[in-house]
Amino acid sequence: MLVTDQQMLGREAKTQPDEASRPPLPPFSRETAIQKVRLAEDGWNSRDPEKVALAYTIDSRWRNRAEFPSGREEIIQFLKRKWAKELDYRLIKELWAYTGNRIAVRFAYEWHDDSGNWFRSYGNENWEFDDYGLMRFRHASINDLPIKESERKYHWPLGRRPDAHPGLSELGL
16 A cells, blocks of 8 residues: 555654644644744744744745745754844734634744844734644745834844733734
8 A cells, every 4th residue: 555745744743752742732722822922932033943943843834935945954944044134033923813723923023134224024924733733834924124223113132022022012013
């Protein structure tokens, strides 16, 4: 009997060891979806590609602007390129909707290029998770808005956004 790659991937996902799970796990409640979004924001604000990639399945597939990374190694390489270009990156994510094993978020992040030009990038992401809480699919739509340095709204030290810092809705973004 022939087994397709998709069937093998499905079998691997079902036998994945528990130590590789990333709680909270689906199905999501409002509270666990908000927690998952904040954990993703914290990971991306670390700007550590290897750490961030561990939140995705081994065969995770992305659509990010015009790039389509597939698998953790491609995700790591994508993130290395991203954060080498998008300097002083600071991100805020906010839950938009959730159901079962899916979460939709909106986000905005600020960064500058190597010439000192500042941007605020706005976008939406649709996420789908496996039973172990690892993201299997990530579809992102992103637009960049040039801003003046004086228009920046994110001023916390690089790394995790402080709990007291306002979110997107509070900032009117």
